[in-house]
Amino acid sequence: MERRAVCPDCFKPAKNKQSVFTRMAVMKALNKIKEEDFRKQFPCPPNSPKAVCTVLEIECAHGAVFVAGRYNKYSRNLPQTPWIIDGERKLESSVEELISDRLLTVFKAESFNFSSSGREDVDVRTLGNGRPFAIELVNPHRVHFTSQEIKELQQKINNSSNKIQVRDLQLVTREAIGHMKEGEEEKTKTYSALIWTNKAIQKKDIEFLDDIKDLKIDQKTPLRVLHRRPLAVRTRIIHSMETCYVDEHHFRLYLKTQAGTYIKEFVHGDFGRTKPNIGSLMNVTADILELDVESVDVDWPPTLDD
Numbered sequence: 001m002e003r004r005a006v007c008p009d010c011f012k013p014a015k016n017k018q019s020v021f022t023r024m025a026v027m028k029a030l031n032k033i034k035e036e037d038f039r040k041q042f043p044c045p046p047n048s049p050k051a052v053c054t055v056l057e058i059e060c061a062h063g064a065v066f067v068a069g070r071y072n073k074y075s076r077n078l079p080q081t082p083w084i085i086d087g088e089r090k091l092e093s094s095v096e097e098l099i100s101d102r103l104l105t106v107f108k109a110e111s112f113n114f115s116s117s118g119r120e121d122v123d124v125r126t127l128g129n130g131r132p133f134a135i136e137l138v139n140p141h142r143v144h145f146t147s148q149e150i151k152e153l154q155q156k157i158n159n160s161s162n163k164i165q166v167r168d169l170q171l172v173t174r175e176a177i178g179h180m181k182e183g184e185e186e187k188t189k190t191y192s193a194l195i196w197t198n199k200a201i202q203k204k205d206i207e208f209l210d211d212i213k214d215l216k217i218d219q220k221t222p223l224r225v226l227h228r229r230p231l232a233v234r235t236r237i238i239h240s241m242e243t244c245y246v247d248e249h250h251f252r253l254y255l256k257t258q259a260g261t262y263i264k265e266f267v268h269g270d271f272g273r274t275k276p277n278i279g280s281l282m283n284v285t286a287d288i289l290e291l292d293v294e295s296v297d298v299d300w301p302p303t304l305d306d
Contacts, residue, residue: 006041007032061139066177067103068301069154069169070130071095071116076290078163079122081114091122098164100135102157108141117180117298118189118259121291128190128295130167134177145171168304179300187259188239190294192252195267195278198285200248205282209241209253212281220273222265236261253278254294264288 010029011020030038038044073080073095082097083090096114104112116133120126145153147170154169215238221229237258244252255263262274267288269277279286 006037062141062143064136064138064174065107065109065140065143066134066136066172066174067169068132068134068172068177068180069099069166070132070301071099071126072128072130072165072167073120073124073126073163074165075163076123076125080116080119083122093161093163095164098161099133099157099166102153102160103135103137106153107137107143109137110139112137115177115180117184117187117296120293121264124291124293126293126296128293130165131293131296132180132298132300134172134180134301136174168301170301170304172301176300180298184259184298188256188297189259189261190297191255191257191263192292192294193255193263193267193288194246194290195251195253196287196289197249197251197282201245201251201282201284202248203245206243206245206251209243209278209281212238213240214238215276217261217266217277218275219262219265220270222262222270222273234260238266250289259296263291 007029010025010032012025013020077091078093078095079091080095082094100112100114103109113136114133115135116131118131120131150169150171154166157164157166157169217236217238219234219236221231221234238261239256239258241256242254244254246252253267255266257263257266262270264270265274265277267278267286269275269279269286277286
């Protein structure tokens with residue numbers, strides 16, 4: 001323990017670490033310690049060991065493998081990741097589980113880590129070409145698959161649920177996953193929203209929205225995500241809008257926006273936390289009834305021929 005005392009701020013207990021002597025902590029200590037202090041603790045060169053080493057246990061693990069693809073979500077009652085509050089599950093499934101459970105079984109893996117290019121709310125559908133995702137399979141016991149077997153695996157996932165569909169399923173490298181996150185802020189996403197207005201509207205009342213290009217909006221972290229996101233004001237760009245009149249109180253709005261834009265808040269204004277918003281632009285109270293992601297413009301993973 002006196003060795004830990006030499007560099008106390010390097011070896012701090014963390015709740016998710018089994019040992020304080022992690023590789024990073026040891027590297028940090030070696031960088032900080034003066035050579036004379038190091039020599040006091042450890043003879044240089046080290047003394048010859050008196051006893052012979054014996055092997056107590058051998059453990060084998062396979063490096064992780066990575067699977068990527070795109071998913072469509074057709075349900076307005078399905079979260080992207082398990083929805084658990086205070087240890088209690090709110091909905092019986094999630095996009096993550098519907099895809100990963102099959103992969104876990106086939107690759108005979110210990111666990112998995114799911115990541116994607118952004119996420120949609122539980123009540124939002126993802127249509128069009130789908131949303132890119134990647135799954136890390138930890139310690140798989142089977143790693144060799146033909147492209148035909150991966151295609152069959154994709155089919156199995158698609159047959160198991162009508163809430164999601166997967167396309168372009170493929171094995172990728174750890175490095176390739178970086179493409180999914182690259183320049184994510186600059187990417188665009190397109191949406192379709194069904195909007196309600198409190199005042200009766202005519203077609204001419206919404207047409208001006210079609211002419212607005214590259215509108216800058218300031219979004220204070222929405223109230224609904226404040227419990228898990230830091231309070232900040234983010235500037236986002238609404239590249240273009242297209243309207244389709246439905247009736248006196250409803251219209252459809254097609255939007256092309258910078259990734260990371262909160263669409264619901266851009267419609268209803270979130271009590272003035274998003275400025276400007278559809279309500280303030282039209283001088284009405286507006287709300288969003290339905291939202292669909294029409295496209296996520298990330299050109300990864302590579303499209304596969306069917």
